[in-house]
Amino acid sequence: MSRKTVHIENFGCQMNKLDAQLVASAFEEAGFGLSQSVKDADVVLINTCSVRQNAEQRVISHLGHLKHIKESRPDIIVGVIGCMAQRLGEELFEHKAVDIVCGPAQIPKIVELATQAIKEKTKQLAVTEKIRKENQSEELEDFESAYGADGRGNSANAFVRVMRGCNNFCTYCIVPYVRGPEVSRPPKAIVEQVKHLACGGVKQVTLLGQTVNSYKYIAGEKTYCLADLFEMLSEIDGIEWLKFVTSYPSQEFFVPILKAMADLPKVCKYLHMPPQSGSDRILKAMNRKYTSAEYLDLLVKAREIVPDIAIAGDFIVGFPGETEDDFQCSISLLKKAEYKNSFIFKYSPRPDTAAEKRLADDVLPEVKKKRNIGLLAEQEKNSDKFSQKFFGKEVRVLVDGPSKKAKISSNEMGQLQLVGRTEQDCIVIFEGLRSLTGSFAKVKITRTSPLTLFGELI
Ligand code: SAH
Ligand code: SF4
Ligand code: F3S
Secondary structure (H helix, E strand, C coil), X not given: CCCCEEEEEECCCHHHHHHHHHHHHHHHHCCCEECCCCCCCCEEEXXXXXXXXXXXXXXXXXXXXXXXXXHXXXXXXXXXXXXXXXXXXXXXXXXXXXXXEECHHHHHHHHHHHHHHHHHCCCEEECCCCHHHHCCCHHHHXXXXXXXXXXXXXXXXXXEECEECCCCCCCCCCHHHHHCCCEECCHHHHHHHHHHHXXXXXXXXXXXXXXXXXXXXXXXXXXXXXXXXXXXXXXXXXXXXXXXXXXXXXXXXXXXXXXXXXXXXXXXXXXXCCCECCXXXXXXXXXXXXXXXXXXHHHHHHHHHCXXXXXXXXXXXXXXXXXXXXXXXXXXXXXXXXXXXXXXXXXXXCCCCHHHHHCCCCCCXXXXXXXXXHHHHHHHHHHHHHHHCCCCCEEEEEEEEECCCCCCCCCCCCEEEEEEECCCXXXXXXXXXXXXXXXXXXXEEEEECCCEEXXXXX
Protein backbone atom coordinates (compact mmCIF):
# COMPACT_ATOMS: atom_id res chain seq x y z
CA MET A 1 0.00 0.00 0.00
CA SER A 2 1.48 3.37 -0.96
CA ARG A 3 1.87 6.02 1.71
CA LYS A 4 -1.52 7.51 2.53
CA THR A 5 -2.04 11.18 3.20
CA VAL A 6 -4.42 13.06 5.46
CA HIS A 7 -5.78 16.58 5.20
CA ILE A 8 -7.34 18.28 8.25
CA GLU A 9 -9.67 21.26 8.12
CA ASN A 10 -10.30 23.12 11.29
CA PHE A 11 -13.34 25.02 12.58
CA GLY A 12 -13.92 26.34 16.09
CA CYS A 13 -11.87 27.55 19.01
CA GLN A 14 -8.26 27.20 20.14
CA MET A 15 -9.10 23.86 21.74
CA ASN A 16 -9.88 22.62 18.26
CA LYS A 17 -6.70 24.08 16.79
CA LEU A 18 -4.76 22.14 19.38
CA ASP A 19 -6.72 18.95 18.71
CA ALA A 20 -6.04 19.30 14.99
CA GLN A 21 -2.31 19.50 15.76
CA LEU A 22 -2.50 16.44 18.03
CA VAL A 23 -4.36 14.48 15.38
CA ALA A 24 -1.89 15.52 12.67
CA SER A 25 1.05 14.35 14.78
CA ALA A 26 -0.68 11.04 15.48
CA PHE A 27 -1.14 10.41 11.76
CA GLU A 28 2.47 11.34 11.02
CA GLU A 29 3.64 9.03 13.76
CA ALA A 30 1.63 6.24 12.12
CA GLY A 31 3.38 6.84 8.78
CA PHE A 32 0.79 9.00 7.01
CA GLY A 33 1.79 12.09 5.07
CA LEU A 34 0.11 15.44 5.74
CA SER A 35 -1.54 17.15 2.83
CA GLN A 36 -2.30 20.87 2.50
CA SER A 37 -5.32 20.32 0.28
CA VAL A 38 -8.23 17.96 -0.24
CA LYS A 39 -7.05 17.40 -3.79
CA ASP A 40 -4.34 14.88 -3.07
CA ALA A 41 -5.52 13.55 0.30
CA ASP A 42 -6.72 10.00 0.95
CA VAL A 43 -8.33 10.98 4.23
CA VAL A 44 -10.06 14.32 4.85
CA LEU A 45 -10.93 15.19 8.44
CA ILE A 46 -13.16 18.08 9.44
CA ASN A 47 -12.68 19.22 12.99
CA THR A 48 -16.00 20.77 13.97
CA CYS A 49 -17.56 23.27 16.39
CA SER A 50 -21.11 23.30 17.82
CA VAL A 51 -21.06 26.52 19.81
CA ARG A 52 -23.49 28.38 17.55
CA GLN A 53 -25.76 27.21 14.78
CA ASN A 54 -23.82 29.05 12.09
CA ALA A 55 -20.64 27.17 13.10
CA GLU A 56 -22.48 23.92 12.36
CA GLN A 57 -23.99 25.27 9.14
CA ARG A 58 -20.55 26.03 7.76
CA VAL A 59 -19.55 22.41 8.33
CA ILE A 60 -22.70 21.07 6.69
CA SER A 61 -22.16 23.15 3.58
CA HIS A 62 -18.54 22.04 3.50
CA LEU A 63 -19.71 18.42 3.62
CA GLY A 64 -21.85 19.17 0.59
CA HIS A 65 -18.71 20.24 -1.24
CA LEU A 66 -16.89 17.05 -0.19
CA LYS A 67 -19.81 14.95 -1.41
CA HIS A 68 -19.22 16.37 -4.88
CA ILE A 69 -15.53 15.55 -4.72
CA LYS A 70 -16.35 12.06 -3.55
CA GLU A 71 -18.50 11.46 -6.61
CA SER A 72 -15.39 11.55 -8.78
CA ARG A 73 -13.06 10.06 -6.15
CA PRO A 74 -15.12 7.43 -4.28
CA ASP A 75 -12.08 6.10 -2.38
CA ILE A 76 -11.55 9.27 -0.42
CA ILE A 77 -12.37 8.83 3.31
CA VAL A 78 -14.20 11.71 5.01
CA GLY A 79 -14.19 11.98 8.79
CA VAL A 80 -16.05 14.38 11.05
CA ILE A 81 -14.27 14.89 14.37
CA GLY A 82 -14.73 17.37 17.23
CA CYS A 83 -17.72 18.81 19.03
CA MET A 84 -20.32 18.34 16.30
CA ALA A 85 -19.33 14.68 15.96
CA GLN A 86 -20.01 14.18 19.64
CA ARG A 87 -23.29 16.12 19.50
CA LEU A 88 -24.79 14.44 16.43
CA GLY A 89 -23.10 11.03 16.44
CA GLU A 90 -24.63 8.53 14.06
CA GLU A 91 -26.95 11.16 12.59
CA LEU A 92 -23.97 12.48 10.63
CA PHE A 93 -23.87 9.28 8.56
CA GLU A 94 -27.12 10.46 6.98
CA HIS A 95 -24.81 12.76 5.11
CA LYS A 96 -23.60 10.73 2.15
CA ALA A 97 -20.01 11.97 2.31
CA VAL A 98 -19.30 10.88 5.89
CA ASP A 99 -17.31 7.70 6.67
CA ILE A 100 -15.99 8.42 10.17
CA VAL A 101 -17.59 10.19 13.15
CA CYS A 102 -15.29 10.66 16.14
CA GLY A 103 -15.87 12.82 19.25
CA PRO A 104 -13.24 14.83 21.15
CA ALA A 105 -12.84 12.24 23.92
CA GLN A 106 -12.23 9.53 21.32
CA ILE A 107 -9.48 11.16 19.27
CA PRO A 108 -6.81 8.70 20.48
CA LYS A 109 -8.65 6.20 18.22
CA ILE A 110 -8.66 8.35 15.11
CA VAL A 111 -5.75 6.75 13.26
CA GLU A 112 -7.17 3.28 13.88
CA LEU A 113 -10.61 4.40 12.64
CA ALA A 114 -9.14 5.86 9.46
CA THR A 115 -7.06 2.75 8.81
CA GLN A 116 -10.14 0.53 9.25
CA ALA A 117 -12.22 2.75 6.99
CA ILE A 118 -9.58 2.55 4.24
CA LYS A 119 -9.17 -1.20 4.56
CA GLU A 120 -12.72 -2.36 5.09
CA LYS A 121 -14.65 0.44 3.40
CA THR A 122 -17.06 0.51 6.35
CA LYS A 123 -18.46 3.40 8.36
CA GLN A 124 -16.66 4.03 11.66
CA LEU A 125 -18.38 5.57 14.68
CA ALA A 126 -16.62 6.60 17.90
CA VAL A 127 -18.57 8.93 20.11
CA THR A 128 -19.24 8.43 23.75
CA GLU A 129 -22.26 8.06 26.00
CA LYS A 130 -19.90 8.00 28.95
CA ILE A 131 -18.00 11.20 28.36
CA ARG A 132 -17.61 11.62 32.13
CA LYS A 133 -15.47 8.52 32.32
CA GLU A 134 -13.64 8.93 29.07
CA ASN A 135 -12.64 12.52 29.69
CA GLN A 136 -10.55 11.15 32.54
CA SER A 137 -9.12 8.19 30.68
CA GLU A 138 -5.42 7.50 30.69
CA GLU A 139 -5.62 6.95 26.97
CA LEU A 140 -6.70 10.56 26.43
CA GLU A 141 -4.07 11.93 28.81
CA ASP A 142 -1.34 9.86 27.08
CA PHE A 143 -2.47 11.05 23.68
CA GLU A 144 -2.35 14.71 24.77
CA SER A 145 1.03 14.54 26.40
CA ALA A 146 2.69 12.41 23.75
CA TYR A 147 1.60 14.21 20.64
CA GLY A 148 1.32 17.75 21.91
CA ALA A 149 4.96 17.76 22.80
CA ASP A 150 6.87 17.85 19.58
CA GLY A 151 6.75 21.54 18.68
CA ARG A 152 5.37 20.83 15.22
CA GLY A 153 4.74 23.53 12.67
CA ASN A 154 8.06 25.35 13.12
CA SER A 155 6.23 27.95 15.08
CA ALA A 156 7.26 29.90 18.13
CA ASN A 157 3.73 29.54 19.47
CA ALA A 158 2.13 26.53 21.04
CA PHE A 159 -1.09 25.72 22.85
CA VAL A 160 -1.06 23.44 25.85
CA ARG A 161 -4.30 22.27 27.40
CA VAL A 162 -4.26 22.40 31.16
CA MET A 163 -7.92 21.41 31.56
CA ARG A 164 -10.40 19.44 29.54
CA GLY A 165 -14.14 19.97 29.66
CA CYS A 166 -16.32 22.27 31.76
CA ASN A 167 -18.66 21.86 34.75
CA ASN A 168 -20.35 25.22 34.63
CA PHE A 169 -23.39 24.51 32.50
CA CYS A 170 -24.14 28.09 31.53
CA THR A 171 -27.69 27.61 30.27
CA TYR A 172 -26.93 28.63 26.65
CA CYS A 173 -23.76 26.58 26.21
CA ILE A 174 -23.17 23.27 24.46
CA VAL A 175 -19.53 22.86 25.56
CA PRO A 176 -20.09 20.77 28.75
CA TYR A 177 -22.20 18.33 26.72
CA VAL A 178 -19.66 17.81 23.97
CA ARG A 179 -16.41 18.24 25.88
CA GLY A 180 -17.44 16.48 29.08
CA PRO A 181 -16.71 17.32 32.71
CA GLU A 182 -13.82 19.41 33.92
CA VAL A 183 -10.56 17.53 34.34
CA SER A 184 -7.29 19.27 35.27
CA ARG A 185 -4.18 17.64 33.82
CA PRO A 186 -1.25 16.72 36.11
CA PRO A 187 1.25 19.60 36.54
CA LYS A 188 4.11 17.21 35.89
CA ALA A 189 2.75 16.29 32.46
CA ILE A 190 2.24 19.97 31.61
CA VAL A 191 5.76 20.95 32.69
CA GLU A 192 7.32 18.08 30.72
CA GLN A 193 5.33 19.05 27.68
CA VAL A 194 6.35 22.71 27.87
CA LYS A 195 10.02 21.72 28.34
CA HIS A 196 9.79 19.63 25.22
CA LEU A 197 8.15 22.48 23.30
CA ALA A 198 10.87 24.88 24.45
CA CYS A 199 13.51 22.46 23.10
CA GLY A 200 11.70 22.57 19.77
CA GLY A 201 11.97 26.38 19.63
CA VAL A 202 8.62 27.41 21.12
CA LYS A 203 8.79 30.81 22.83
CA GLN A 204 5.19 31.47 23.74
CA VAL A 205 2.86 28.96 25.32
CA THR A 206 -0.86 29.63 25.67
CA LEU A 207 -2.44 27.54 28.38
CA LEU A 208 -5.94 26.46 27.42
CA GLY A 209 -9.02 25.68 29.47
CA GLN A 210 -12.70 26.61 29.28
CA THR A 211 -12.32 28.09 32.77
CA VAL A 212 -8.55 28.05 32.88
CA ASN A 213 -8.36 30.08 36.10
CA SER A 214 -10.08 27.29 38.02
CA TYR A 215 -7.25 24.86 37.23
CA LYS A 216 -6.85 22.72 40.34
CA TYR A 217 -4.83 19.55 40.77
CA ILE A 218 -4.43 17.78 44.08
CA ALA A 219 -1.29 15.70 44.53
CA GLY A 220 -0.85 14.38 48.09
CA GLU A 221 -0.78 17.36 50.45
CA LYS A 222 -0.41 19.97 47.75
CA THR A 223 -3.11 21.64 45.69
CA TYR A 224 -1.76 23.17 42.49
CA CYS A 225 -3.52 26.18 40.97
CA LEU A 226 -2.78 28.15 37.80
CA ALA A 227 -0.42 30.47 39.70
CA ASP A 228 1.66 27.40 40.67
CA LEU A 229 1.81 26.36 37.03
CA PHE A 230 3.02 29.86 36.10
CA GLU A 231 5.78 29.58 38.66
CA MET A 232 6.92 26.16 37.43
CA LEU A 233 6.70 27.07 33.76
CA SER A 234 8.56 30.36 34.30
CA GLU A 235 11.63 28.33 35.20
CA ILE A 236 11.82 26.77 31.75
CA ASP A 237 14.57 28.25 29.56
CA GLY A 238 13.47 29.31 26.10
CA ILE A 239 9.87 30.04 27.10
CA GLU A 240 9.49 33.81 27.18
CA TRP A 241 5.76 34.41 27.27
CA LEU A 242 2.97 32.57 29.01
CA LYS A 243 -0.63 33.41 28.14
CA PHE A 244 -3.85 31.75 29.30
CA VAL A 245 -7.47 31.64 28.09
CA THR A 246 -10.33 31.72 29.02
CA SER A 247 -11.00 32.89 32.58
CA TYR A 248 -14.34 32.57 34.35
CA PRO A 249 -15.22 35.53 36.62
CA SER A 250 -14.63 34.11 40.09
CA GLN A 251 -12.85 35.06 43.33
CA GLU A 252 -11.26 31.63 43.55
CA PHE A 253 -7.50 31.84 42.85
CA PHE A 254 -8.04 35.31 41.31
CA VAL A 255 -5.58 37.24 43.50
CA PRO A 256 -2.78 34.60 43.32
CA ILE A 257 -3.11 34.49 39.52
CA LEU A 258 -2.98 38.29 39.22
CA LYS A 259 -0.06 38.46 41.68
CA ALA A 260 1.80 35.91 39.56
CA MET A 261 1.13 38.15 36.56
CA ALA A 262 2.58 41.14 38.41
CA ASP A 263 5.61 39.28 39.78
CA LEU A 264 6.61 36.83 37.06
CA PRO A 265 7.93 38.60 33.96
CA LYS A 266 7.01 35.74 31.63
CA VAL A 267 3.28 35.86 32.49
CA CYS A 268 1.71 38.20 29.95
CA LYS A 269 -0.48 41.03 31.16
CA TYR A 270 -3.56 39.92 29.31
CA LEU A 271 -6.81 38.63 30.79
CA HIS A 272 -9.71 37.29 28.72
CA MET A 273 -12.63 37.15 31.14
CA PRO A 274 -16.07 37.21 29.49
CA PRO A 275 -18.98 38.81 31.38
CA GLN A 276 -21.61 37.62 28.76
CA SER A 277 -24.12 40.24 30.00
CA GLY A 278 -24.30 43.30 32.21
CA SER A 279 -27.81 42.56 33.48
CA ASP A 280 -28.03 40.64 36.75
CA ARG A 281 -31.39 39.20 35.74
CA ILE A 282 -29.92 37.80 32.51
CA LEU A 283 -26.74 36.62 34.23
CA LYS A 284 -28.93 34.62 36.59
CA ALA A 285 -30.91 33.13 33.70
CA MET A 286 -27.60 32.24 32.06
CA ASN A 287 -26.48 30.48 35.27
CA ARG A 288 -23.41 32.70 35.44
CA LYS A 289 -22.52 32.78 39.11
CA TYR A 290 -21.75 36.49 39.63
CA THR A 291 -23.47 39.86 39.47
CA SER A 292 -22.31 42.71 37.26
CA ALA A 293 -21.04 44.55 40.37
CA GLU A 294 -19.01 41.52 41.47
CA TYR A 295 -17.61 41.23 37.96
CA LEU A 296 -16.56 44.89 37.88
CA ASP A 297 -14.98 44.50 41.34
CA LEU A 298 -12.76 41.76 39.93
CA LEU A 299 -11.60 44.14 37.19
CA VAL A 300 -10.83 46.86 39.75
CA LYS A 301 -8.82 44.35 41.74
CA ALA A 302 -7.02 43.14 38.62
CA ARG A 303 -6.01 46.71 37.73
CA GLU A 304 -4.85 47.41 41.28
CA ILE A 305 -2.49 44.43 41.13
CA VAL A 306 -1.45 44.78 37.47
CA PRO A 307 -1.96 48.45 36.46
CA ASP A 308 -1.18 48.00 32.76
CA ILE A 309 -3.25 44.84 32.27
CA ALA A 310 -5.20 44.45 29.01
CA ILE A 311 -8.65 42.92 29.48
CA ALA A 312 -10.91 41.33 26.88
CA GLY A 313 -14.54 40.20 27.18
CA ASP A 314 -17.27 38.25 25.40
CA PHE A 315 -20.94 39.24 25.34
CA ILE A 316 -24.05 37.45 24.15
CA VAL A 317 -26.84 39.71 22.89
CA GLY A 318 -30.46 38.60 22.51
CA PHE A 319 -30.50 35.95 25.21
CA PRO A 320 -34.15 34.88 25.83
CA GLY A 321 -36.07 37.62 27.60
CA GLU A 322 -33.37 40.27 27.12
CA THR A 323 -35.16 43.65 27.25
CA GLU A 324 -33.84 47.00 26.08
CA ASP A 325 -33.05 47.78 29.74
CA ASP A 326 -31.04 44.56 30.08
CA PHE A 327 -29.16 45.44 26.93
CA GLN A 328 -28.40 48.93 28.29
CA CYS A 329 -26.88 47.23 31.35
CA SER A 330 -24.49 45.39 28.99
CA ILE A 331 -23.58 48.68 27.32
CA SER A 332 -22.95 50.25 30.68
CA LEU A 333 -20.80 47.32 31.88
CA LEU A 334 -18.81 47.37 28.65
CA LYS A 335 -18.09 51.09 29.10
CA LYS A 336 -17.01 50.68 32.71
CA ALA A 337 -14.84 47.65 31.94
CA GLU A 338 -12.65 49.57 29.45
CA TYR A 339 -11.83 46.44 27.49
CA LYS A 340 -9.03 46.25 25.01
CA ASN A 341 -11.44 44.30 22.80
CA SER A 342 -14.60 42.22 23.09
CA PHE A 343 -16.22 39.48 21.09
CA ILE A 344 -19.97 39.95 20.67
CA PHE A 345 -22.21 37.03 19.75
CA LYS A 346 -25.90 36.79 18.91
CA TYR A 347 -27.66 34.19 21.05
CA SER A 348 -28.06 30.93 19.19
CA PRO A 349 -30.20 28.23 20.85
CA ARG A 350 -28.25 24.98 21.16
CA PRO A 351 -30.26 21.74 21.21
CA ASP A 352 -30.74 20.17 24.66
CA THR A 353 -29.17 23.01 26.64
CA ALA A 354 -31.27 24.36 29.54
CA ALA A 355 -31.99 27.65 27.77
CA GLU A 356 -33.09 25.93 24.59
CA LYS A 357 -35.38 23.56 26.49
CA ARG A 358 -36.94 26.08 28.87
CA LEU A 359 -36.79 29.52 27.27
CA ALA A 360 -38.21 30.79 24.02
CA ASP A 361 -35.70 32.40 21.63
CA ASP A 362 -37.88 35.51 21.73
CA VAL A 363 -35.56 38.36 20.75
CA LEU A 364 -36.15 39.10 17.07
CA PRO A 365 -33.22 38.58 14.68
CA GLU A 366 -33.21 42.26 13.71
CA VAL A 367 -33.10 43.28 17.39
CA LYS A 368 -30.17 40.89 18.01
CA LYS A 369 -28.41 42.41 15.04
CA LYS A 370 -29.03 45.96 16.23
CA ARG A 371 -27.74 45.17 19.73
CA ASN A 372 -24.71 43.41 18.29
CA ILE A 373 -23.86 46.49 16.25
CA GLY A 374 -24.57 48.76 19.24
CA LEU A 375 -22.16 46.93 21.54
CA LEU A 376 -19.51 46.70 18.83
CA ALA A 377 -19.71 50.45 18.21
CA GLU A 378 -19.31 51.17 21.92
CA GLN A 379 -16.38 48.74 22.09
CA GLU A 380 -14.71 50.36 19.13
CA LYS A 381 -14.45 53.63 21.08
CA ASN A 382 -12.79 51.76 23.97
CA SER A 383 -10.46 49.85 21.67
CA ASP A 384 -9.46 53.07 19.94
CA LYS A 385 -8.65 54.70 23.26
CA PHE A 386 -6.69 51.63 24.32
CA SER A 387 -4.69 51.55 21.08
CA GLN A 388 -3.89 55.28 21.14
CA LYS A 389 -1.97 54.82 24.38
CA PHE A 390 0.69 53.02 22.33
CA PHE A 391 1.27 55.87 19.87
CA GLY A 392 4.97 56.74 19.74
CA LYS A 393 5.87 53.89 22.10
CA GLU A 394 8.22 50.97 21.55
CA VAL A 395 6.66 47.53 21.88
CA ARG A 396 8.05 44.00 21.86
CA VAL A 397 6.35 41.80 19.30
CA LEU A 398 6.43 38.06 18.74
CA VAL A 399 6.26 37.82 14.95
CA ASP A 400 3.63 35.43 13.51
CA GLY A 401 4.81 35.93 9.92
CA PRO A 402 3.65 37.73 6.76
CA SER A 403 0.25 39.38 7.21
CA LYS A 404 -2.71 38.14 5.19
CA LYS A 405 -2.45 41.23 3.07
CA ALA A 406 1.33 40.95 2.59
CA LYS A 407 2.16 41.56 -1.03
CA ILE A 408 3.52 38.48 -2.74
CA SER A 409 6.45 40.52 -3.95
CA SER A 410 8.52 42.15 -1.25
CA ASN A 411 10.15 45.57 -1.67
CA GLU A 412 13.68 46.02 -2.99
CA MET A 413 15.13 45.31 0.43
CA GLY A 414 13.21 42.04 0.63
CA GLN A 415 10.82 43.39 3.25
CA LEU A 416 7.16 42.57 3.42
CA GLN A 417 4.25 43.28 5.72
CA LEU A 418 4.57 41.24 8.90
CA VAL A 419 2.10 40.69 11.71
CA GLY A 420 2.74 39.84 15.32
CA ARG A 421 1.34 40.28 18.80
CA THR A 422 2.48 42.04 21.94
CA GLU A 423 2.43 40.78 25.49
CA GLN A 424 -0.98 42.42 25.88
CA ASP A 425 -2.19 40.57 22.80
CA CYS A 426 -2.31 43.71 20.61
CA ILE A 427 -1.95 43.02 16.89
CA VAL A 428 1.00 44.89 15.35
CA ILE A 429 1.70 45.35 11.63
CA PHE A 430 5.08 46.49 10.32
CA GLU A 431 7.54 45.88 7.49
CA GLY A 432 10.38 43.44 7.90
CA LEU A 433 12.08 40.37 6.54
CA ARG A 434 10.18 37.11 6.37
CA SER A 435 13.01 35.54 8.38
CA LEU A 436 11.78 37.41 11.47
CA THR A 437 8.90 34.92 11.67
CA GLY A 438 8.91 33.23 15.06
CA SER A 439 11.26 35.70 16.70
CA PHE A 440 10.85 38.80 18.84
CA ALA A 441 11.10 42.25 17.29
CA LYS A 442 11.07 45.78 18.65
CA VAL A 443 8.61 48.04 16.89
CA LYS A 444 7.93 51.76 17.27
CA ILE A 445 4.22 52.51 16.91
CA THR A 446 3.58 55.24 14.35
CA ARG A 447 -0.17 54.83 13.78
CA THR A 448 -3.05 53.20 15.63
CA SER A 449 -6.51 51.93 14.81
CA PRO A 450 -9.03 50.32 17.20
CA LEU A 451 -7.86 46.76 16.62
CA THR A 452 -4.39 47.16 15.12
CA LEU A 453 -1.17 49.00 15.86
CA PHE A 454 1.09 49.98 12.93
CA GLY A 455 4.77 50.67 13.32
CA GLU A 456 8.38 50.56 12.19
CA LEU A 457 10.99 48.01 13.06
CA ILE A 458 13.69 49.44 15.31
N1 SAH B 1 -15.39 28.88 28.28
C1 SAH B 1 -15.46 30.18 27.80
C2 SAH B 1 -16.18 30.35 26.49
C3 SAH B 1 -16.45 29.21 25.57
S1 SAH B 1 -17.52 29.51 24.21
C4 SAH B 1 -16.16 31.03 28.82
O1 SAH B 1 -16.93 30.56 29.62
O2 SAH B 1 -15.95 32.21 28.81
C5 SAH B 1 -16.96 31.07 23.57
C6 SAH B 1 -17.99 32.14 23.61
O3 SAH B 1 -19.07 31.81 22.78
C7 SAH B 1 -18.63 32.39 24.97
O4 SAH B 1 -17.87 33.24 25.77
C8 SAH B 1 -19.96 32.97 24.61
O5 SAH B 1 -19.89 34.38 24.56
C9 SAH B 1 -20.24 32.44 23.22
N2 SAH B 1 -21.34 31.47 23.21
C10 SAH B 1 -21.39 30.27 23.81
N3 SAH B 1 -22.58 29.67 23.58
C11 SAH B 1 -23.30 30.51 22.80
C12 SAH B 1 -24.61 30.47 22.22
N4 SAH B 1 -25.42 29.45 22.43
N5 SAH B 1 -25.00 31.52 21.46
C13 SAH B 1 -24.18 32.58 21.27
N6 SAH B 1 -22.95 32.67 21.78
C14 SAH B 1 -22.50 31.65 22.55
FE1 SF4 C 1 -19.70 27.21 28.25
FE2 SF4 C 1 -20.05 28.45 30.54
FE3 SF4 C 1 -18.38 26.39 30.40
FE4 SF4 C 1 -17.73 28.67 29.23
S1 SF4 C 1 -18.02 28.35 31.44
S2 SF4 C 1 -17.57 26.63 28.35
S3 SF4 C 1 -19.69 29.43 28.53
S4 SF4 C 1 -20.59 26.31 30.13
FE1 F3S D 1 -14.57 24.94 20.95
FE2 F3S D 1 -16.71 25.02 19.47
FE3 F3S D 1 -16.16 22.84 20.78
S1 F3S D 1 -15.97 26.65 20.72
S2 F3S D 1 -15.04 23.49 22.57
S3 F3S D 1 -14.95 23.76 19.16
S4 F3S D 1 -18.16 23.70 20.52
